[in-house]
Amino acid sequence: MGTALTTIWDKGHPQVKESLQSLQNCSREDIQEACAKFKHDSGLAVNLGTFMRVLGFTDRQKAEAAFNELKNNRDHVEWFAVIAAMLVMSNQKYISKTTFLFSLCDFNSSGHVNVAELCIGMRYLFMGIHRFFANATVPTRDEIEKSTIAVFAKIDTHKTDYISIGEVVAFSYMSKNLRTLLGPFPSSDERIFEDLVTFAFSSKGQKIASTLRLETQEQKMLQELRLAPHAGTHATVSPSSQRRTQARKMRNRPWHDNSTITKPFAWLMYHLFTELQDAGLRAIPNQVLADAVGDHRRLKTLLQQFSQKAAAVDVDMNEPGHPLTLLLVLMEKHLTDKNFATRLHDHDGDAVSLHGLFCLMCPQVTEAEIDDGMRWCAAYRAHDVLSELLRYKTSPMVDAAADAPQHTLELNISEDDVLALFEAVDMDGSGEMSMQELCEKGSLPPGEARRLIELWDRSRSGELSKGDILAIVHQVHSSVRQSMKALFTESRGRPPVQSAPDLSWKAPTPQAAAK
Helix, strand or coil, rough: HHHHCCCCCCCCCCEEEHHHHHHCCCCCHHHHHHHHHHHCCCCCCCHHHHHHHCCCCCCCCHHHHCCCCCCCCCCEEEEEHHHHHHHHHHHCHHHHHHHHHHHHHCCCCCCCEEEHHHHHHHHHHHHHHHHHEEECCCCCCCHHHHHHHHHHHCCCCCCCEECCHHHHHHHHHHHHHHHHHHHCCCCCCCCCCCCCCCCCCCCCCHHHHHHHHHEEEEEHHHHHHHCCCHHHCCCCCHHHHHHHHHHHCCCCCCCCCCCCHHHHHHHHHHHHHHHHECCCCCCCCCHHHHHHCCCCCHHHHHHHHHHHHHHHCCCCCCCCCHHHHHHHHHHHHHCCCCCHHHHHHHHCCCCCCCCHHHHHHHCCCHHHHHHHHHHHHHHHHHHHHHHHHHHCCCCCCCCCCCCCHHCCCCCCCCCCHHHHHHHHHHCCCCCCCHHHHHHCCCCHHHHHHHHHHHHCCHHHHHHHHEHHHHHHHHHCCCCCCHHHHHHHHHCCCCCCCCCCCCCCCCCHHHHHCCC
């Protein structure tokens, strides 16, 4: 990591060893499925039989050839190293690869990674690269650790001794060295994944092996590098206590005002993103963004339109120390800055997500500020989704004669929007939106919130469920059932938590209404 990556491909374009070429260009789903199968095993190293089964080899001779290239001196394969190398060669976008690699480093499934976990993960990564590629220049173990520790310190700006997925995403957008590692492998999957990957299965033996390896690495670093011990690494502290300590450290300090990303700033960012995004990608195509920021007149006009829209919907665009006139100048300056154009060019033509836009525009701000911006944008999107739903004047819930398919409107709502809506509005996590939540978190007037519930509350509970909202989306998008199937296909290797909601239009029976 860091300087350890600068010479990795000095000997030319990566050359995958012949017996391992079948493991390149895998999809995200393929690797997730392999991880789930590996985690059923009892240890961190597997034998030939498990290796064949997990990676889908049907020819034993080819499996043995691949296994022999990867095995250690105990005739087993370290599967973390195999998965890490497969991720490097996979068909995913750069950011999707980095978030998956980070997720692999989360050995204790805490949602955050400490310096010992990152060192172990990077050691596995370079081990895999060394065994997969004939011409890779791999640094020594000590060089890997020193470089990883330096990068960890750079990412951990708050000195919490842990780094989060958001901090890693922000770092990855700026890291040229990490791009050096992943750049030679083109991507065919246009999707962008910026969230932590959760692995559902892990055997007891494997957890013990991971914990022992992590504790060994921590003790080694305490002794050799003389790092100060803390509660997170003390062997006698329980995992739940570690998580509480970690949560307290990661908690944002309310007295630190944001230096750049304020609520009005996020408003402008959100509307710029929705104006330029490709709805299918949920991201802005690289060239579209480059053209927009290159046309200063158009950019100024767009920002003025967004500020006027804020006034129309009663959004306060003036904050103490951040008046609207100054905010518009600041936003335009960020977008037209030559350094932003350079960072966008260095993004290698990849589409830019909303999170990515914040990172590329504001590289000096803290991850806490970017999190605030993303949270405000989620609230703005939630309000837009609710406004779309209110375009309906009637429904089978209030008029039994209403034929939903014939009254369908063109709504700009997807299944992802529904999930994001509940994440932003459903304060108590009940899976339903109440009148209070629609007003407070959805920013709807009481009258509109009441009308929305009357229109779509199929169970007459006085609240809106995900099934209620998905039923509307189902009528708008005739392909929703195929999309739901694809959603569960993307989750291969993980058992579905619950069955898909009933998306059919049904007026409540008299018995249900009575309840």
